Amino acid sequence: MASMTMIQALNSAMDVMLGLDPDVLIFGEDVGYFGGVFRVTDGLQKKHGLTRCFDTPIGEAGIVGVAIGMGAYGLRPIVEIQFADYIYPAYDQLVSEAARLRFRSAGDFTAPITVRTPYGGGIFGGQTHSQSPEALFTHVAGLTTVVPSTPYDAKGLLISAVESNDPIIFLEPKRIYNGPFDGHHDRPVTPWSRHPASEVPEGYYTVPLGKAAVVRAGEAATILVYGAMVHVALAAVEDSGIDAEVIDLRTLVPVDIEAITASVKKTGRCVIVHEATRTSGFGAELSALVQEHCFYHLEAPIERVAGWDTPYPHAFEWDYFPGPARVAAALRRVTEG
Amino acid sequence: MKNSRALSLHVPEPRTRPGDAPDFSGVDVSRPGAVPRPDIATDPREIRDLAYGLIRVLDDHGEAVGPWDPRLDADVLLAGLKAMMLTRAYDDRMYRAQRQGKTSFFMKSRGEEAVAVAQAMALDRDDMCFPTYRQQGLLIARGYPLIQMMNQVYSNERDPMKGRQLPSMYSSRETGFFSISGNLGTQFSQAVGWAMASAYKGDTRIASGWIGDGATAEADFHHALTFASVYRAPVILNIVNNQWAISSFQGLAGGEATTFAARAIGYGLPALRVDGNDFLAVHAATAWAAERARANLGATVIELFTYRAESHSTSDDPSRYRPADEAERWPLGDPVARLAQHLTVLGCWSQERQAAQQKALDDLVRAAQREAEAVPALGSKSSSRVTDMFDDVYAETPWHLRQQARELEG
Numbered sequence: 009m010a011s012m013t014m015i016q017a018l019n020s021a022m023d024v025m026l027g028l029d030p031d032v033l034i035f036g037e038d039v040g041y042f043g044g045v046f047r048v049t050d051g052l053q054k055k056h057g058l059t060r061c062f063d064t065p066i067g068e069a070g071i072v073g074v075a076i077g078m079g080a081y082g083l084r085p086i087v088e089i090q091f092a093d094y095i096y097p098a099y100d101q102l103v104s105e106a107a108r109l110r111f112r113s114a115g116d117f118t119a120p121i122t123v124r125t126p127y128g129g130g131i132f133g134g135q136t137h138s139q140s141p142e143a144l145f146t147h148v149a150g151l152t153t154v155v156p157s158t159p160y161d162a163k164g165l166l167i168s169a170v171e172s173n174d175p176i177i178f179l180e181p182k183r184i185y186n187g188p189f190d191g192h193h194d195r196p197v198t199p200w201s202r203h204p205a206s207e208v209p210e211g212y213y214t215v216p217l218g219k220a221a222v223v224r225a226g227e228a229a230t231i232l233v234y235g236a237m238v239h240v241a242l243a244a245v246e247d248s249g250i251d252a253e254v255i256d257l258r259t260l261v262p263v264d265i266e267a268i269t270a271s272v273k274k275t276g277r278c279v280i281v282h283e284a285t286r287t288s289g290f291g292a293e294l295s296a297l298v299q300e301h302c303f304y305h306l307e308a309p310i311e312r313v314a315g316w317d318t319p320y321p322h323a324f325e326w327d328y329f330p331g332p333a334r335v336a337a338a339l340r341r342v343t344e345g
Numbered sequence: 346m347k348n349s350r351a352l353s354l355h356v357p358e359p360r361t362r363p364g365d366a367p368d369f370s371g372v373d374v375s376r377p378g379a380v381p382r383p384d385i386a387t388d389p390r391e392i393r394d395l396a397y398g399l400i401r402v403l404d405d406h407g408e409a410v411g412p413w414d415p416r417l418d419a420d421v422l423l424a425g426l427k428a429m430m431l432t433r434a435y436d437d438r439m440y441r442a443q444r445q446g447k448t449s450f451f452m453k454s455r456g457e458e459a460v461a462v463a464q465a466m467a468l469d470r471d472d473m474c475f476p477t478y479r480q481q482g483l484l485i486a487r488g489y490p491l492i493q494m495m496n497q498v499y500s501n502e503r504d505p506m507k508g509r510q511l512p513s514m515y516s517s518r519e520t521g522f523f524s525i526s527g528n529l530g531t532q533f534s535q536a537v538g539w540a541m542a543s544a545y546k547g548d549t550r551i552a553s554g555w556i557g558d559g560a561t562a563e564a565d566f567h568h569a570l571t572f573a574s575v576y577r578a579p580v581i582l583n584i585v586n587n588q589w590a591i592s593s594f595q596g597l598a599g600g601e602a603t604t605f606a607a608r609a610i611g612y613g614l615p616a617l618r619v620d621g622n623d624f625l626a627v628h629a630a631t632a633w634a635a636e637r638a639r640a641n642l643g644a645t646v647i648e649l650f651t652y653r654a655e656s657h658s659t660s661d662d663p664s665r666y667r668p669a670d671e672a673e674r675w676p677l678g679d680p681v682a683r684l685a686q687h688l689t690v691l692g693c694w695s696q697e698r699q700a701a702q703q704k705a706l707d708d709l710v711r712a713a714q715r716e717a718e719a720v721p722a723l724g725s726k727s728s729s730r731v732t733d734m735f736d737d738v739y740a741e742t743p744w745h746l747r748q749q750a751r752e753l754e755g
Contacts, residue, residue, distance in 0.1 A: 033545065059545055065575055070534050070568025077475070077538020077552070080523060083545070097564070104528045105535070111737045113516040113524035114507045118740070149738050173740040218743065262743030 012208040013200045015185045017159035018048050018124075021166035022086060024212050026056045029084065032170060034061040036071060036088030036124075045090055046126055046185060072098040072123065076106050079119040084170055092127035092179060093136045099144070106175035107150030122169045122176045128236055128283050129320055130183035130193070130329055138320040140235075140284035145177040146261045146293065152217060153177045153260040157184065157238040158205030161258060164215025172217060181236035189236060190243035191331035220264035222271070226253035229277035229342050232268060232294050234258065237281045237330070244335035250343055252279070260290055268294070269301045276307040277342040281335055286314035311338040357596035363664060367674040374620075374676055377401040378411020382629075385637040389615035396606040396616035399650060402625035407686035415467075415629040419693045425466055425624055426684050426694075427702065428486040429458035433681060434706045435481070435491060438714055439498050443512075443659045447718070448498050452513040454479045456654030456672060459624045459680035460555075460585055462486045467631035468553060473543075475523045475536035475554040478513050479585065479653075489520045491710065495717035507733055508723035513658075530556055530563030533582065537573045537644070540580035544641075551638040553581040553631075558605055559590025562598045566608075570646065574612040577643035581634040584608075584646065585621065587653035592666040609646035621651030622680040625687070650677070 012020060025032045034049055040063035043050030053061040064071050068089055075085040089095045095102075106119040129138035145153045152174055156162035162180070169176040183189050187197045200206035224242060228251040233241045238256045245252045253271050257263060272278050278298050280291040291312045298310055313330045321328050360368040380398040383391070402414050409416075417425075436453040443451040454461065461482025468474070474483050484494060496503040498512040506516060516524035523539075526532060536554030543550050556566060561584055573580055584605045588595050595605075609616035615637070619630040627649060634645035654672040656663050688694030723729060732750040735742055742750075 065568075065571050067568045067571060069564055070572050073531060073534030073565060073568060074538030074541060074572055077535035077540070078542040078545075079538075080535065081473075081539045081542035081546075083542045100528065101531060101534075101565075105526060105531050109524060110740070112506065112510050112514070112526075113518075114505060114509060115737050116505070116516045116518045117524050152739070262739075262745060265744060 009207050011201045011206045012159045013186050014159045014162045015048050017163040017208045021163040025170045031083045034086045035064050037090045039088050068098040069101050072101040075121040076119045079121045080117045084120050086122045089125040091137050092125040093139045103148050107148050119175045120173045124178045126182035127179045128181045134322040135319040143290045146290050155179045155235040157256050159208050160205040161215050168214045168217050183236045188239045191240035193326050218259045218262045220267035221256045223256045224254040226251040230271040230275045231279045233281040240332050241281050243332040247332050248336035248339050250339045272298050272302040273305045276305050279311045279338045281313045283315050285317045287317050289314050308342040311342050313338045357601050359594035361668050365668050367668045367671045369676050375399045377404040382412035400626045401620040401623050403623045403683050407690040413629040428462045429681050431706050432458045432482040432485045434710045438710045448512050450512045452478050452658045453655045456652050458482050459627050460621050460649045463624045463627035464631045467628045471550050473521050473539050473552045475532040477555045478525050487520050491713040501720040501722050502729050503720050529560035530565035533565050533569035537569050537578045537580050540578040541576050551579040555583045558586040558595045559598050570612040573644035574614050579638035580644045582646045584648045586648050587651050589653045591657045606648035614646050616646045618648045620677050621649035622677045624684040
């Protein structure tokens, strides 16, 4: 065991997989010699060789198209899209190609590729370095969308993603790369080393895809959340003093419906939290699922706390970011009735 | 200085439209045998002229001339002719089947048979092809069973794609034929990725991708050439310039200003521009590019200059946008007739043999068609489970798809 940041844990996952499987290779913009703009692939080229971790031209559609061809050959490429905000040029390759290849060829060809990309706000990145586009992928049949919230999960989920025979969208909440930021932007940032989930095995292990985690047990309400907002939700529970259960979904599709229903049936109240814009966000799907599966157990309307339906505003970051105060207010609303 | 003249917008238009006499005076046809054949190791910068010429081997009399003559044995030529004729017979039969309401859609490759067949024959059997929807000749030349192609077109219970794909969108890993998308251009960068994977693994196989003149305007084309050049991928990047993208002539993809082969120059890739209706020229150019890729010298772009002799698909009516007799007037002739003429000149073909082979192939296609039509079509009345549609969305079917399958079953 070692204490790792999320960056180190992700790096360790790729280091382990490069060591175990010669068919794993990594490429993306600036990921090779330099080790990536967030240092997630730092040292991997030096350790494993030039062809195992290399730089690409600035062409996201090309990066993903090439990865699909490699996947069809039988490799397991891990590609980095430098910011999730830059993934749109690759959207056609992801939606029309990677996601459907197994289906359209009846299993003749598959695309076992992992697309890693830093996402989310809170770093003053403006509208092109802050977006949370997960719903654009959760809507696509054939894609699996994964979002870790701790170093331990990040490594275990990434190894599962690389071993998966399906294309995986692996969204890395960059605001918590270096510490479990809880939305209190006016307070000093706690480092990962003080968080129990920063204890990460140095070798191989997996965290299963499609399984949520109960990160805090509670009775008064259920918070469905993922990524950086897990820590915001925990802060809101503490700030409000409301004994809410916090479910970290970890995989959005396929979502762990059993964990969701077990918790909401127990608490009868549900708050859904994400940083992405509200309209047609993944919270809408979660809200519908809770309604379909738990309607007769609900004692209050489902609440959604999300980013406003605007582009990400640079100077008004903390007015946009759904922080602990907004989550706490939603918790109070669902528990008042 | 102030601008005094009003600007005007140029929208390209073909020379002729329905009712006009076809006009191919703009087509620059070089003399057969005139284009030099460089060594495969030549620096691409020294052979840029090839992007503007037209490699031709067969002359008007059916003689093979010049440095690009691949000097193929007669039995190879006969096999090529047979595969092209079979492709055409298959296309004709399936087109008719669509008109008879037996399938929803079909795409013929008439006039472009040499592109797929000669290229398949110039490649190794285990080289990987990333085709568009008009290279069914690859499958036929590689001996993929006709009945399987028909099962796919009919979406019947033996359809290898289980009724999931539009007719004509074949896939066969075993035959080295990548699943056709229907989205234009996406396969081009995937071909480069496959080739990079082969190089990464120290394999000996190469990849070959195809794209139409129209789809060279897609960003995937640029990505494919960029990545192929940067990583010296062992891949052949074929542009099938058949003059038409549905109703849009090649000028709308930039063909007025330069050749499609010349696109390669900006990427530092060698380009060959080839008479796509000349079986020998197509074979020779492909073999040159394949040899170059196998020598670890990287990618080659080939423009196959040809003509889409029929409609884009069964849903299209070219009489609405181009002169009706353009195909017959195409200055580079018909690939099947030209190879047959060459074989006749060589003394190993005749009109009688042509007629006998035509009949034998028609019979073969008819027999396969009967067999395919005896298989029940997929759909609510077929015996296979409709809930198979939920398979293969993921490697393991997740709970929400299992739930939806139960809902469908009622």
